[in-house]
Amino acid sequence: MTGNPAAGKRYTIYDVAKEAGVSPSTVSNALNGTARVSPKTQQRIDQAIAHLDYTPNANARALRKTSSRIIGVILRDISSEYYAQCVASILQRALDEDYVVLTSDAHFRQDVMEKSVAALVERRVDGMMFIGGHSDEDSIRSVHEAGIPLVLGDRYLEGFPCVQFNNYDTMRGIVHAFYDAGYRRFGYLGEMLMNQQNLQMRFGGFERGLDECGISDENRYISLTEYLNVGKMQPAYEQFTKYLRATPPKIRPQIMFSSNDMVAQGIISAVLRSGLRVPEDVAVIGFDNISIAKYCTPSISSVEQDPYQLGDACFNLLMQQIHHRETENIMLTQRVAIRSSAPLAAENIERYGLQLYEEE
Amino acid sequence: MTGNPAAGKRYTIYDVAKEAGVSPSTVSNALNGTARVSPKTQQRIDQAIAHLDYTPNANARALRKTSSRIIGVILRDISSEYYAQCVASILQRALDEDYVVLTSDAHFRQDVMEKSVAALVERRVDGMMFIGGHSDEDSIRSVHEAGIPLVLGDRYLEGFPCVQFNNYDTMRGIVHAFYDAGYRRFGYLGEMLMNQQNLQMRFGGFERGLDECGISDENRYISLTEYLNVGKMQPAYEQFTKYLRATPPKIRPQIMFSSNDMVAQGIISAVLRSGLRVPEDVAVIGFDNISIAKYCTPSISSVEQDPYQLGDACFNLLMQQIHHRETENIMLTQRVAIRSSAPLAAENIERYGLQLYEEE
DNA sequence: CTGAAAGCGCTAACAC
């Protein structure tokens, strides 16, 4: 709090050393615990630091050391509750471990992704996390080739450390569970799969389940639309409204699966505003279990995949990578939240090895 | 793409200089456009850079220059769609302007806030943004005293550059509008106001409106609860369910105002699950206009305050601060999205100078 | 336990 130098200008370790009557290296040692410092000296240094309101310059430190203690996080799209919560957990872990986080949002664009990656490389981040990515393999490979530790979150790419959810098994199990409960016509509405590996797994599990249950093509309504990559509810709403209008009741799916809760809500909305009922006419199940899902009318059945757990696991894995420890990919377990939009008995869920999400 | 040095180790400007047969300063000039470089030399340098896959070290640059081209963003709580979207717009602007963003989430805690601020100061950020803060005046003042440019977003603090929304006028106007439409008993459910200036303004405008309309105390139901600072829907739901059970119909509010859409949905949920109707028995109006609001059943009337506009304005203001230009505080205009949970004729809204949010 | 000196990678004077 003592008078600072001109704006921007701050005191250096030399100023502290002079004030404390020791050498800069001793101050450095005291600051970092690099070598023992006598209690007396320590105290004088502490006083000087407090007196000058000295703050070490982390950029200078990063320049000198091999590590910057910066990690970079690149998201496919930060502007959803789900990924925001994931980031929140990463930020917390980082703060605890004295890392600082450079965040970047590619919002689905390859060029933005490349520029973001370049910026992080220039800052000499100690490691990077790619969360929920999309058609950006080149960027990832280039980071890897530059020798920068990296981790992929909520996706999988051969040869890279990953944290994934068990999308395939979950979807497959849910299909079986609803089949057992008497459902015979199934629908899916979601984004184009393209390079989104997590969505591919979901859809793969879905189809596998249908195959195993002997559901024929005419009893499947499948719509993968690129519009959903941008907006969520509006396109889902419009698309499904149109579909309902054009399709006789006997043909339309008894249950709709969707790629996230926003899309699910769009579908529900379409059903209700078309004068039909959820779940009696069409049941709907979402993904992500966003916080509002429980309170919607009807409440939305959803697949929960804990974003905090995701962030946490990514952080752990990245730390291991940075410290050159052996790592194994992490598979996190999704849980099924059964609510009004697609009701089901708990035992139906658990029979297929799925975990039930219990409301608090 | 040529073989990199050992992991982490990268080529320097000297390597590029040697490869191109020029001096480091020429490379620097070529890189930064600091001085004219002959086309031939430029080309040789470009080749060398490409050949070595050279990336400048931004930390070294930051050490040497007066600016780090890092900005710090500290959020009260990043884990909501609203603030995530605000961050998204900041990230985009930053990328365009060649800044890099260190993000921090205080999640309402003073100690976390302090540690975050310290970390950003160590990195010598060129400026900081405090978005949606809370009881952290000391941190802000200390940053200011350290001579670091800063901006406050979605809040106001005397003496600091701020970007705010017109909370007071909006709330006041809405009260009048609903009064005109015949409503006589008003309620408010939200977080404790404490140091949250934006909430204080909202509540202040609310009370002012009621006073002007001559609404007596017994026709006001006001609940400011600290539980809402943590969860949103669950506590709102529980609280309002309890309230409804304990309160005779003639006394309960005809319209409930709430501090955000999550709370609004909690209230709506409580009303519906108590066997009452929205809006016939209790109308409900939220805040933030999150993307799902339009698609809930009933759709939620809400006050829209564009998070992208907020982020953008904060970024602009911070740039001005950094470049020592004169700045004026920015007041952004909220818009009222009228939907089923609290219907109202458009002219009622516009009569009080409020802007109507038109659905796309 | 403490100090002197070199150097991390870059830019900015200032020569040429």
Place this chain on the structure above:
DNA sequence: GTGTTAGCGCTTTCAG
């Protein structure tokens, strides 16, 4: 147009 050199603030040998 280009090169030489010093130094940003720190850590790290290596002596003492």
